[in-house]
Amino acid sequence: MEVVILPGSKQIGSLAADAVEALLRRKPDAVLGLATGVSPLPVYDELARRHDDGGLDFSRARAFALDEYVGLEQGHPQSYREVIRREFTDRVNIAPENVHTPDGLAADIPAACQAYEDAIRAAGGVDLQLLGVGTDGHIGFNEPGSSLASRTRIKSLIEQTRRDNARFFTSIHDVPHHVITQGLGTIMEARHVILIATGAQKAQAVRDFVEGPVAAICAASVLQMHPHVTVLVDEAAASSLRLADYYRHTYDNKPAWQGL
Ligand code: F6R
Numbered sequence: 001m002e003v004v005i006l007p008g009s010k011q012i013g014s015l016a017a018d019a020v021e022a023l024l025r026r027k028p029d030a031v032l033g034l035a036t037g038v039s040p041l042p043v044y045d046e047l048a049r050r051h052d053d054g055g056l057d058f059s060r061a062r063a064f065a066l067d068e069y070v071g072l073e074q075g076h077p078q079s080y081r082e083v084i085r086r087e088f089t090d091r092v093n094i095a096p097e098n099v100h101t102p103d104g105l106a107a108d109i110p111a112a113c114q115a116y117e118d119a120i121r122a123a124g125g126v127d128l129q130l131l132g133v134g135t136d137g138h139i140g141f142n143e144p145g146s147s148l149a150s151r152t153r154i155k156s157l158i159e160q161t162r163r164d165n166a167r168f169f170t171s172i173h174d175v176p177h178h179v180i181t182q183g184l185g186t187i188m189e190a191r192h193v194i195l196i197a198t199g200a201q202k203a204q205a206v207r208d209f210v211e212g213p214v215a216a217i218c219a220a221s222v223l224q225m226h227p228h229v230t231v232l233v234d235e236a237a238a239s240s241l242r243l244a245d246y247y248r249h250t251y252d253n254k255p256a257w258q259g260l
Contacts, residue, residue, distance in 0.1 A: 013042025033129030048091035102180035131189035137218035141181035150183030
């Protein structure tokens with residue numbers, strides 16, 4: 001796991017966008033794993049800018065969102081299908097039919113979850129997965145206690161996550177209790193994972209998943225078992241890391257050929 005501590009969101013967005021750009025140039029039909037929430041927004045802004053200014057081409061790319069609320073009506077502004085469209089995919093030239101989100105309105109949710117797993121596999125798997133992390137250490141919506149081997153399925157949100165996400169709704173009462181999320185086992189199959197965390201409210205979760213034990217109580221800690229994870233954090237999110245100086249030293253002296 002590589003931890004890169006950067007001054008702020010702009011640098012984080014730029015470095016993550018470098019990785020996406022390098023991937024698309026190497027593999028134009030790459031499969032991107034997309035997160036919603038605030039953390040990946042600087043990456044989406046930078047990718048949209050590179051598309052507009054430099055012609056970065058998404059025409060053959062495919063994308064899978066991590067998760068979706070259960071029960072929000074079609075077109076609801078906070079459904080992750082809409083959020084991903086608004087924040088990212090409508091701003092680049094990715095084909096709308098190549099952008100997938102779990103079906104939070106499916107009559108048969110287990111079948112929809114299996115279909116999502118099948119679609120990811122049929123696309124050849126995720127090449128680059130963008131992640132945020134919840135204050136309780138969740139990735140996707142794999143709340144504490146999630147099986148480290150879990151696949152796409154329905155989950156209940158912890159009250160803290162509903163409180164955290166109430167900022168996107170009129171009131172906490174409007175935040176759904178249920179979501180469909182890729183499982184930890186699903187996320188672990190992505191070839192490269194870039195997790196972004198910013199702000200002091202993420203410091204404890206970052207410390208727990210980077211330097212704590214691998215345990216279901218902190219779902220993101222499973223990433224310690226992944227061979228290619230890049231953690232991009234600002235100073236505030238890095239403030240509780242015990243080995244922060246070592247991570248800084250390592251990144252400052254990294255051979256240029258290594259990339260992310
Ligand atoms: C979003 C997702 C969540 C968020 C996490 C952090 O698709 O799966 O795990 O990444 O809740 O959210 P922000 O970035 O808003 O702090």
